[in-house]
Amino acid sequence: MRLHELPLVVGLVVLWMMLWHEVSALSVLSGLVIAVFVMRLFYLPPVELAGRLNVWWTLKYLGYFFWHLARASWGVAWLAVRPGPPPATSIIAVRLHTRSDFIMTMVALTNSLIPGSLVAEIDRFRSTLYLHVLNTPTQRELTQMRRAVYTIERLLLRAVGSKQEMRALG
Secondary structure (H helix, E strand, O other): OOHHHHHHHHHHHHHHHHHHOOOOHHHHHHHHHHHHHHHHHOOOOOOOOOOOOOHHHHHHHHHHHHHHHHHHHHHHHHHHHOOOOOOOEEEEEEEOOOOOHHHHHHHHHHHHHOOOEEEEEEEOOOOEEEEEEEOOOOHHHHHHHHHHHHHHHHHHHHHHOOHHHHHHHO
């Protein structure tokens, strides 16, 4: 077991103990055995983290996320109860600037958690997210959605991105 695998092992052991509702030496030991077994059976490539955290940009990202979460929740609720035909939907491709699997995943998760959009597919090799977007009757809404995705990417890169990604961001 390598040092970069330690957070995964700890997370799996904690999950094991939560599943059994027990914290004991036996549950830790059995969780450790199961964690190592699962990690070897279902090998995943290591996720490269930048090793930095900018607290200011993290708070800005969280503020952006919670504001848009509340705003989009109200918007989707209104679309559900308003009179008239169902809203138009679209599937759009957004090519991200980053090549980081971690940042790409965080951008996808953030967009999927905000109501009104859902990541339908990720093309990892092209750094492209395909999103199913609600209420897109005109090109203006599609452009706004792409801008929102790029804003989330930029906030995450400034919060946890590497120095090289920060330089590329400008």
